[in-house]
Amino acid sequence: MVFSYNxxxxxxxxxxxxxxxxxxxMHSFEVEEIKKVGKDYVLDIDVLPNRGHDCLSHWGVxxxxxxxxxxxxxxxxxxxxxxEKGEIGLIxxxxxxxxLVPRYSAIVVEGVKxxxxxxxxxxxxxxxxxxxxxxxVDLTNYVMLEIGQPLHAFDYDKIQGHQMILRESKxxxxxxxxxxxxxxxxxxxxxxxxxxxxxxxxxIMGGKLTEIDLKTKNIVLQAGNFDRxxxxxxxxxxxxxxxxxxxxxxxxxPNLTISTLERTYFLLTKLGEGKIVQIIDFYPKKVQxxxxxxxxxxxxxxxxxxxxxxxxxRILERLGLKIKNCKLKILNVVVPTFRxxxxxxxxxxxxxxxxxxxxKIPSTFPVVSLxxxxxxxxxxxxDATKNILKELGFxxxxxxxxxxxxxxKIFGYEGKGIIEVENPMSKxxxxxxxxxxxxxxxxxxxxxxxxxxxxxxxxxxxxxGQEKQMLSGLIAQKKGGDEFYRLKGVVDSLLNxxxxxxxxxxxxxxxxxxxxxxxxxxxxxxxxxxxNEEIGFLGEISSKILKNGKAIVFDIDFEExxxxxxxxxxxxxxxQYPAAVRDLAILVxxxxxxxxxxxxxxxxxxxLIRDVDLFDIYEGESIAQGxxxxxxxxxxxxxxxxxxxxxxxxxxxxxxxxxxxxxDWEVRR
Amino acid sequence: xxxxxxxxxxxxxxxxxxxxxxxxIGHLHPLTxxxxxxxxxxxxxxxxxxxxxxxxxEWYNFDALNIPKDHPARDMWDTFYLKNxxxxxxxxxxxxxxxxxxxxxxxxxxxxxxxxxxxxxxxSHETNFYQIEGLMVxxxxxxxxxxxxIQEFLSRFFAKxxxxxxxxxxxxxxxxxxxxxxxxxxxxxxxxxxxxxxGWIELMGAGMVHPNVLKxxxxxxxxxQGFAFGIGMDRLAMMKYKINDVRLFYSSDLRFLEQF
Numbered sequence: 001m002v003f004s005y006n007x008x009x010x011x012x013x014x015x016x017x018x019x020x021x022x023x024x025x026m027h028s029f030e031v032e033e034i035k036k037v038g039k040d041y042v043l044d045i046d047v048l049p050n051r052g053h054d055c056l057s058h059w060g061v062x063x064x065x066x067x068x069x070x071x072x073x074x075x076x077x078x079x080x081x082x083x084e085k086g087e088i089g090l091i092x093x094x095x096x097x098x099x100l101v102p103r104y105s106a107i108v109v110e111g112v113k114x115x116x117x118x119x120x121x122x123x124x125x126x127x128x129x130x131x132x133x134x135x136x137v138d139l140t141n142y143v144m145l146e147i148g149q150p151l152h153a154f155d156y157d158k159i160q161g162h163q164m165i166l167r168e169s170k171x172x173x174x175x176x177x178x179x180x181x182x183x184x185x186x187x188x189x190x191x192x193x194x195x196x197x198x199x200x201x202x203x204i205m206g207g208k209l210t211e212i213d214l215k216t217k218n219i220v221l222q223a224g225n226f227d228r229x230x231x232x233x234x235x236x237x238x239x240x241x242x243x244x245x246x247x248x249x250x251x252x253x254p255n256l257t258i259s260t261l262e263r264t265y266f267l268l269t270k271l272g273e274g275k276i277v278q279i280i281d282f283y284p285k286k287v288q289x290x291x292x293x294x295x296x297x298x299x300x301x302x303x304x305x306x307x308x309x310x311x312x313x314r315i316l317e318r319l320g321l322k323i324k325n326c327k328l329k330i331l332n333v334v335v336p337t338f339r340x341x342x343x344x345x346x347x348x349x350x351x352x353x354x355x356x357x358x359x360k361i362p363s364t365f366p367v368v369s370l371x372x373x374x375x376x377x378x379x380x381x382x383d384a385t386k387n388i389l390k391e392l393g394f395x396x397x398x399x400x401x402x403x404x405x406x407x408x409k410i411f412g413y414e415g416k417g418i419i420e421v422e423n424p425m426s427k428x429x430x431x432x433x434x435x436x437x438x439x440x441x442x443x444x445x446x447x448x449x450x451x452x453x454x455x456x457x458x459x460x461x462x463x464x465g466q467e468k469q470m471l472s473g474l475i476a477q478k479k480g481g482d483e484f485y486r487l488k489g490v491v492d493s494l495l496n497x498x499x500x501x502x503x504x505x506x507x508x509x510x511x512x513x514x515x516x517x518x519x520x521x522x523x524x525x526x527x528x529x530x531x532n533e534e535i536g537f538l539g540e541i542s543s544k545i546l547k548n549g550k551a552i553v554f555d556i557d558f559e560e561x562x563x564x565x566x567x568x569x570x571x572x573x574x575x576q577y578p579a580a581v582r583d584l585a586i587l588v589x590x591x592x593x594x595x596x597x598x599x600x601x602x603x604x605x606x607x608l609i610r611d612v613d614l615f616d617i618y619e620g621e622s623i624a625q626g627x628x629x630x631x632x633x634x635x636x637x638x639x640x641x642x643x644x645x646x647x648x649x650x651x652x653x654x655x656x657x658x659x660x661x662x663x664d665w666e667v668r669r
Numbered sequence: 670x671x672x673x674x675x676x677x678x679x680x681x682x683x684x685x686x687x688x689x690x691x692x693x694i695g696h697l698h699p700l701t702x703x704x705x706x707x708x709x710x711x712x713x714x715x716x717x718x719x720x721x722x723x724x725x726x727e728w729y730n731f732d733a734l735n736i737p738k739d740h741p742a743r744d745m746w747d748t749f750y751l752k753n754x755x756x757x758x759x760x761x762x763x764x765x766x767x768x769x770x771x772x773x774x775x776x777x778x779x780x781x782x783x784x785x786x787x788x789x790x791x792x793s794h795e796t797n798f799y800q801i802e803g804l805m806v807x808x809x810x811x812x813x814x815x816x817x818x819i820q821e822f823l824s825r826f827f828a829k830x831x832x833x834x835x836x837x838x839x840x841x842x843x844x845x846x847x848x849x850x851x852x853x854x855x856x857x858x859x860x861x862x863x864x865x866x867x868g869w870i871e872l873m874g875a876g877m878v879h880p881n882v883l884k885x886x887x888x889x890x891x892x893x894q895g896f897a898f899g900i901g902m903d904r905l906a907m908m909k910y911k912i913n914d915v916r917l918f919y920s921s922d923l924r925f926l927e928q929f
Contacts, residue, residue: 026836030848048839049742229739249741302877302894303845304813346880350837350845353812358835358847363817366810368775374717383705390695397921398698401723401757401783401797419724421757422750423787425796432724432751443921451923455695461723461783 052250057148067318086277150244156218161195402429499566721764729763769886806895843876
């Protein structure tokens with residue numbers, strides 16, 4: 001809200017505008033801007049959301065200033081409401097929803113003269129950026145900006161049947177407000193109806209039908225207190241914010257209504273206008289001040305600084321609080337009803353701390369027992385995984401947690417446990433990502449503009465029914481070679497480094513359901529398994545999804561993985577006896593899997609085989625159609641002796657014999 | 670990644686200015702680097718690192734944190750709601766409650782994590798970003814203790830002496846509440862365009878844990894007190910690496926990521 005420097009000056013002695021802005025920022029609210037306007041300065045003060053009820057007003061901010069600077073606050077001049085005999089009939093007010101109206105006060109004033117505002121009023125209104133309309137409307141605005149209690153003036157003679165019914169709206173009722181905008185109401189908003197028509201959108205804006213104009217002679221001046229939540233919901237629904245609705249949405253002190261009318265009446269008589277002919281005050285349940293016991297020891301314990309009791313008292317009194325029969329270290333504080341935000345000791349301590357000055361609080365390290373932090377294994381394995389992938393040449397990306405309608409369709413996620421956002425920012429963010437791959441593929445397309453090969457990974461949450469941490473990565477090439485085995489090696493290295501050894505890859509047998517989804521290039525997909533557990537997939541992305549270029553992707557359930565990861569590692573004794581290497585090349589049909597050959601070698605070779613290493617796969621020229629050549633290094637080594645050449649030959653021959661039992665397998669010699 | 674330099678010289682010529690062979694290495698995301706740094710500093714001060722859910726419910730995200738229903742205060746957090754009735758957490762604070770439910774004080778934790786805001790994006794706003802929550806509860810943990818811890822953290826993080834100041838603020842889950850400013854890194858507090866000539870940069874919200882929050886977490890506020898804070902990690906990373914657009918973090922642009 002914007003505040004006028006000259007206006008504030010009426011109530012309390014002010015320092016220079018810059019200094020004022022600085023003290024307010026450090027003790028109350030941030031001053032976002034100071035602007036010089038003519039002979040005045042305008043301060044844009046960001047009143048905190050819990051102080052709207054008392055500080056969206058010049059008087060309220062002046063009280064803050066008086067507390068901060070320890071200066072006197074000028075009291076507001078009021079005039080007691082006194083009913084006089086009048087010519088006009090009484091207003092008949094009915095409140096049909098008393099639970100939503102803690103208080104309703106109004107005065108009916110006869111014989112006002114509507115005209116231009118006097119100079120002082122016009123200046124004040126214009127100094128905070130409002131347009132001067134006429135003396136009556138300006139006065140209601142002035143008093144609201146001064147005290148923070150919204151007011152509304154009705155043209156008495158436009159109210160049909162002298163009747164005002166305050167009630168909840170019905171569905172579909174319509175009303176035009178003072179700003180000429182037309183509203184269609186929902187059920188449960190507050191309205192005032194005269195004999196025939198709706199005349200006020202209560203707490204938000206008055207109705208056009210009873211607007212004050214130059215012919216207005218008699219007015220109803222209303223200062224109401226309405227249910228906070230009802231007003232707030234209506235404002236949101238109608239998307240119609242006003243200064244008054246901002247105040248009402250936050251709640252306001254019901255004890256303000258009459259004193260505000262008294263202030264208005266004082267100013268009205270200063271304008272020389274009218275007499276009160278009716279006073280309405282509906283106030284079934286009077287709100288009383290709260291009492292809080294304040295322990296000075298607790299003030300010190302919470303803030304970490306000792307503030308003298310005298311100073312504490314001064315601060316609270318300057319803020320309008322009262323202190324009664326204080327004992328040594330305990331103050332009995334009475335909180336006036338205009339401070340709705342204060343109900344606990346902690347609330348008082350905040351008031352004391354900020355007015356005293358947070359800058360005076362020293363920096364003191366806590367004195368605590370030496371409890372070492374708990375180790376977070378999830379984060380430990382996250383860090384380890386990221387480091388390994390980085391060392392393997394992969395770059396980490398962070399993508400949005402959303403995917404769009406298009407991706408959901410292409411990847412076939414629609415309707416399958418995918419979580420939809422109620423209020424998405426755009427079509428591109430309609431769903432929570434059920435998988436990391438769609439966004440990674442988007443990264444590929446984006447980066448292909450600058451790079452021919454892309455190696456990226458992401459470790460993040462996906463959402464399918466429940467949230468789950470996944471690890472996905474890919475190698476993508478613009479002009480694709482076959483990188484499947486390269487990425488398989490990456491997965492092997494990663495898992496090995498995480499202390500996992502029994503990794504194997506199984507052919508993926510898609511269920512008919514899954515095969516409708518074309519994300520994987522047919523046939524080029526493997527299940528990554530550890531022991532009996534499937535922990536993810538490794539495969540090539542279908543050319544239907546990634547049109548230019550090729551991408552091999554791994555997708556691993558990271559939560560499962562971290563359950564298996566291990567820091568334990570046992571040293572294997574290094575054999576003191578030399579190892580011998582023999583090569584073996586074999587021609588097999590192209591559909592034979594390498595693992596079948598390896599298994600036969602290992603079984604036939606027995607314990608003396610230390611390692612078998614595939615170093616070449618060849619198909620093509622000089623090899624028969626339908627065959628491929630596999631070449632292995634076989635490493636022989638014993639724990640307890642040097643193997644003799646003869647011994648090795650014998651095992652090698654045994655292997656060859658075993659392999660050649662298959663009719664179409666041929667070991668090359 | 671360029672192909673390795675091929676060197677075939679006839680004689681045994683030696684030239685120290687020939688560029689070394691390039692080796693392929695990957696890169697960690699700048700937010701990962703910043704997160705690790707933060708965790709390292711707080712762990713050294715005895716804080717445990719805790720994580721939580723990104724999909725939360727209204728109770729943990731709002732009600733338990735003393736943020737009333739149908740109150741303008743709730744509008745401080747623009748929220749993504751989900752069709753399954755849950756929501757995307759708007760801060761890491763729900764973890765405060767989840768942690769308190771299972772642990773008795775004294776404790777000190779930090780909670781790094783991804784959070785979500787339903788806001789139009791620009792150079793300083795994103796729909797998802799990262800926050801580090803801090804919570805320390807003990808018999809007599811005070812605002813003065815908070816000041817010391819946060820100053821130590823910032824000085825270590827930026828590797829120079831950092832001054833902070835606390836200003837009044839409002840958060841429903843802390844009382845008193847503070848806005849924490851630190852000396853502007855660009856001008857060292859003299860005043861420049863980065864800090865709107867104030868010499869200070871607004872950094873985070875903090876405060877003393879509200880008794881209602883302790884109660885919601887099953888802790889008796891008569892016996893325990895403490896502080897909580899929430900820092901934007903993206904903002905710290907932007908200050909540390911002088912990045913001027915938060916959207917770069919989520920662009921996956923390798924020309925950006927390969928600089929880290």
